[in-house]
Amino acid sequence: MKALVNAPENVVAEALEGMALAYPELLHVETEPRFLRRSDAPRRGKVALVSGGGSGHEPLHGGFVGSGMLDAACPGEVFTSPTPDQILAAAQAVNGGAGVLLIVKNYTGDVLNFQLAAELLAAADIPTETVLVDDDVAVTDSLYTAGRRGVGATVLIEKICGAAAEAGKSLADVARIGREVNAAARSMGLALTPCTNPQAGQPSFQLGEQEIEFGIGIHGEPGRSRIPLAKADTLTEMLLTPILADLPFRSGDTVLLFVDGLGATPLLELYIVYRAATRIAEQHGLRISRRLVGSYMTSLDMAGVAITLLRMQEDWLGYWDAPVRTPALSWGATPC
Amino acid sequence: MKALVNAPENVVAEALEGMALAYPELLHVETEPRFLRRSDAPRRGKVALVSGGGSGHEPLHGGFVGSGMLDAACPGEVFTSPTPDQILAAAQAVNGGAGVLLIVKNYTGDVLNFQLAAELLAAADIPTETVLVDDDVAVTDSLYTAGRRGVGATVLIEKICGAAAEAGKSLADVARIGREVNAAARSMGLALTPCTNPQAGQPSFQLGEQEIEFGIGIHGEPGRSRIPLAKADTLTEMLLTPILADLPFRSGDTVLLFVDGLGATPLLELYIVYRAATRIAEQHGLRISRRLVGSYMTSLDMAGVAITLLRMQEDWLGYWDAPVRTPALSWGATPC
Numbered sequence: 001m002k003a004l005v006n007a008p009e010n011v012v013a014e015a016l017e018g019m020a021l022a023y024p025e026l027l028h029v030e031t032e033p034r035f036l037r038r039s040d041a042p043r044r045g046k047v048a049l050v051s052g053g054g055s056g057h058e059p060l061h062g063g064f065v066g067s068g069m070l071d072a073a074c075p076g077e078v079f080t081s082p083t084p085d086q087i088l089a090a091a092q093a094v095n096g097g098a099g100v101l102l103i104v105k106n107y108t109g110d111v112l113n114f115q116l117a118a119e120l121l122a123a124a125d126i127p128t129e130t131v132l133v134d135d136d137v138a139v140t141d142s143l144y145t146a147g148r149r150g151v152g153a154t155v156l157i158e159k160i161c162g163a164a165a166e167a168g169k170s171l172a173d174v175a176r177i178g179r180e181v182n183a184a185a186r187s188m189g190l191a192l193t194p195c196t197n198p199q200a201g202q203p204s205f206q207l208g209e210q211e212i213e214f215g216i217g218i219h220g221e222p223g224r225s226r227i228p229l230a231k232a233d234t235l236t237e238m239l240l241t242p243i244l245a246d247l248p249f250r251s252g253d254t255v256l257l258f259v260d261g262l263g264a265t266p267l268l269e270l271y272i273v274y275r276a277a278t279r280i281a282e283q284h285g286l287r288i289s290r291r292l293v294g295s296y297m298t299s300l301d302m303a304g305v306a307i308t309l310l311r312m313q314e315d316w317l318g319y320w321d322a323p324v325r326t327p328a329l330s331w332g333a334t335p336c
Numbered sequence: 337m338k339a340l341v342n343a344p345e346n347v348v349a350e351a352l353e354g355m356a357l358a359y360p361e362l363l364h365v366e367t368e369p370r371f372l373r374r375s376d377a378p379r380r381g382k383v384a385l386v387s388g389g390g391s392g393h394e395p396l397h398g399g400f401v402g403s404g405m406l407d408a409a410c411p412g413e414v415f416t417s418p419t420p421d422q423i424l425a426a427a428q429a430v431n432g433g434a435g436v437l438l439i440v441k442n443y444t445g446d447v448l449n450f451q452l453a454a455e456l457l458a459a460a461d462i463p464t465e466t467v468l469v470d471d472d473v474a475v476t477d478s479l480y481t482a483g484r485r486g487v488g489a490t491v492l493i494e495k496i497c498g499a500a501a502e503a504g505k506s507l508a509d510v511a512r513i514g515r516e517v518n519a520a521a522r523s524m525g526l527a528l529t530p531c532t533n534p535q536a537g538q539p540s541f542q543l544g545e546q547e548i549e550f551g552i553g554i555h556g557e558p559g560r561s562r563i564p565l566a567k568a569d570t571l572t573e574m575l576l577t578p579i580l581a582d583l584p585f586r587s588g589d590t591v592l593l594f595v596d597g598l599g600a601t602p603l604l605e606l607y608i609v610y611r612a613a614t615r616i617a618e619q620h621g622l623r624i625s626r627r628l629v630g631s632y633m634t635s636l637d638m639a640g641v642a643i644t645l646l647r648m649q650e651d652w653l654g655y656w657d658a659p660v661r662t663p664a665l666s667w668g669a670t671p672c
């Protein structure tokens with residue numbers, strides 16, 4: 001395995017030190033237990049957003065800590081859930097008196113540990129709500145999941161709920177919005193190459209020279225099938241067809257289209273997929289009102305792409321457009 | 337070769353169509369001849385910034401078109417210089433009457449074609465200045481270059497000159513600033529894997545399982561040597577030592593530290609390198625006042641990292657911090 005690391009066991013700790021050094025104005029990294037928080041947290045009277053999960057999906061989640069998105073993120077080791085004490089400490093550190101929203105991707109370890117943390121928070125009289133993300137249409141019941149896996153919708157929920165919290169919405173309202181976004185989002189991805197966990201040293205699976213994993217999970221868990229590599233337009237249609245059918249998305253729907261690189265995918269390829277996806281969405285009668293193209297939720301060095309489609313509600317547009325300043329997603333109040 | 341493409345000959349054209357669809361508010365893509373321009377260009381009275389080069393380095397340059405950076409970018413085919421007619425048409429389209437600054441990386445084809453375009457612009461009575469970027473300390477006279485290659489400093493010049501132009505500086509001043517930034521910047525990179533040009537279908541070179549190319553060029557051209565893979569801290573020191581010695585950077589200097597992923601490098605690894613680089617810089621007595629960490633100038637799917645160090649001048653800090661809204665670099669006026 002080739003990677004720019006020192007000791008495999010220190011990958012996450014050293015990367016977090018690097019993040020703290022790279023973004024001194026935006027975030028602080030705590031080490032005992034480990035979490036990242038907004039440098040200006042807690043924000044009095046604002047609902048605090050806390051997410052987390054295994055590392056290896058950067059910039060998710062730590063790259064979304066900052067004004068307009070997360071108040072804290074709890075990174076586990078690579079592809080390993082964070083522990084309840086991390087989540088508890090993060091939530092206590094950023095709680096501004098208006099309660100804490102936990103945003104949890106549907107993987108068994110994450111669900112269990114966030115649930116334990118929520119019970120500890122309740123015992124500490126900190127009001128807590130949880131949004132469980134399960135937007136992946138590829139498979140039901142997977143290697144690490146009962147039900148559907150949580151993937152790209154997580155980024156959209158963190159942005160939209162982050163803006164709603166910033167706008168002063170109550171914990172109940174922010175949680176409701178998060179659940180509504182999750183319910184209106186569907187995703188699916190495919191891998192051209194496996195990823196290699198530097199703490200394991202081996203590729204997560206093997207693929208033939210002209211083979212792809214269709215419906216891939218973000219830890220390299222199996223998808224729906226192994227299929228031959230095909231043209232980008234064909235593969236994009238194969239991803240979008242089950243996404244469109246699942247919600248289902250209907251002609252006339254207004255959508256946000258998110259094309260996500262899985263880590264090693266050149267931007268040239270993401271734009272080719274985005275082009276194909278817009279055509280298919282428009283043939284389906286959808287109006288694309290917002291979009292996101294880039295590598296925002298990755299699987300280390302995996303080459304591949306995932307597509308998320310979100311049926312937008314009118315009041316989410318303002319939340320999407322609202323200012324945000326995090327390492328990975330940043331824009332000002334208006335185009336300057 | 338595995339890539340998300342349709343036909344190799346259409347990679348750039350289709351990716352540009354995708355970009356136009358992804359950023360309708362920020363930019364327009366012209367096809368005959370091919371260039372990207374700010375959607376609100378020309379800006380009356382503002383110096384216009386035009387850059388370009390071979391495709392395959394995304395987000396450079398098209399991803400830096402927008403307010404606060406480039407007015408136009410001219411993409412060639414993959415790893416192929418844009419033609420003079422592209423550059424001429426782009427400059428004419430975005431010239432707002434205050435002249436045009438051409439930002440050119442030092443590769444023979446780029447230099448020649450931008451020079452021809454500058455002559456055509458002079459004949460059309462459009463005042464033009466050129467900033468030639470040649471910050472790579474790895475080698476002198478390379479596969480496509482006489483003198484030093486232009487690499488990471490390009491991103492910094494486009495940001496700093498973009499802000500200076502936005503602030504109303506004259507063409508002579510913006511060009512002077514660009515040359516000063518180039519003169520104060522030094523870079524070097526290394527590759528863990530080759531890249532594969534989808535229009536060629538073959539890896540650009542071969543590397544052993546535990547071998548890296550030290551001093552790599554952004555088209556896969558040879559660097560200084562093939563060396564065994566080592567720890568991230570060791571490799572970071574090997575990159576920084578010649579960078580520090582070259583300018584030379586001196587104890588007490590204030591610097592911008594830019595750690596650039598070459599395309600397929602996980603963010604976890606970039607943060608580990610950033611951590612190492614800050615330590616070495618500080619041991620050298622440098623004060624890091626600004627930083628940039630991410631994949632901003634890439635070589636398709638190459639795994640590896642490049643480091644750029646810029647000795648900052650006081651008046652560049654405000655230009656660096658100034659608002660920017662482009663696909664790849666974006667922030668508002670103040671942390672929100």
